[in-house]
Amino acid sequence: MRHLVKSHRLGRASAQRKALLRSLVTSFLEKERIRTTTAKAKALRPMAEKMITLAKRGTLHSRRRVSRFVYKKDVVRKLFEEIAPRFEERPGGYTRIIKLGSRFGDGAEMAIIELIGSEFKKKPKKKETAAEKAKAAAKAKR
Numbered sequence: 001m002r003h004l005v006k007s008h009r010l011g012r013a014s015a016q017r018k019a020l021l022r023s024l025v026t027s028f029l030e031k032e033r034i035r036t037t038t039a040k041a042k043a044l045r046p047m048a049e050k051m052i053t054l055a056k057r058g059t060l061h062s063r064r065r066v067s068r069f070v071y072k073k074d075v076v077r078k079l080f081e082e083i084a085p086r087f088e089e090r091p092g093g094y095t096r097i098i099k100l101g102s103r104f105g106d107g108a109e110m111a112i113i114e115l116i117g118s119e120f121k122k123k124p125k126k127k128e129t130a131a132e133k134a135k136a137a138a139k140a141k142r
Contacts, residue, residue: 032114
């Protein structure tokens with residue numbers, strides 16, 4: 001019987017699954033938004049939220065616990081100095097999963113997982129100068 005043994009297994013052995021989750025959490029906290037499969041995003045969410053909650057405590061012990069799980073030291077620093085203060089008043093629910101549909105190659109359901117309150121704006125289009133417009137017009141005439 002599998003009482004109280006609930007986890008997302010992701011088709012991997014336990015060591016591989018732990019390594020996958022550690023790398024997902026590290027890149028998620030580094031970039032604050034990643035695109036992955038829906039199953040991996042759902043497995044990632046509790047781990048990432050646990051890391052943010054630990055960082056909100058701000059103690060040396062919590063920093064060491066996060067350092068055991070997150071691969072990069074600069075990501076640990078970013079988590080404690082930038083991300084945790086943003087969520088100081090929020091009691092939980094720091095992430096959002098947005099489903100995207102199926103991946104073209106294998107049909108896997110894709111999703112974006114991001115931090116709540118992270119503003120991702122599209123890069124503004126570069127305005128064309130008069131010289132670039134003239135160059136494009138000359139190319140079109142050919």
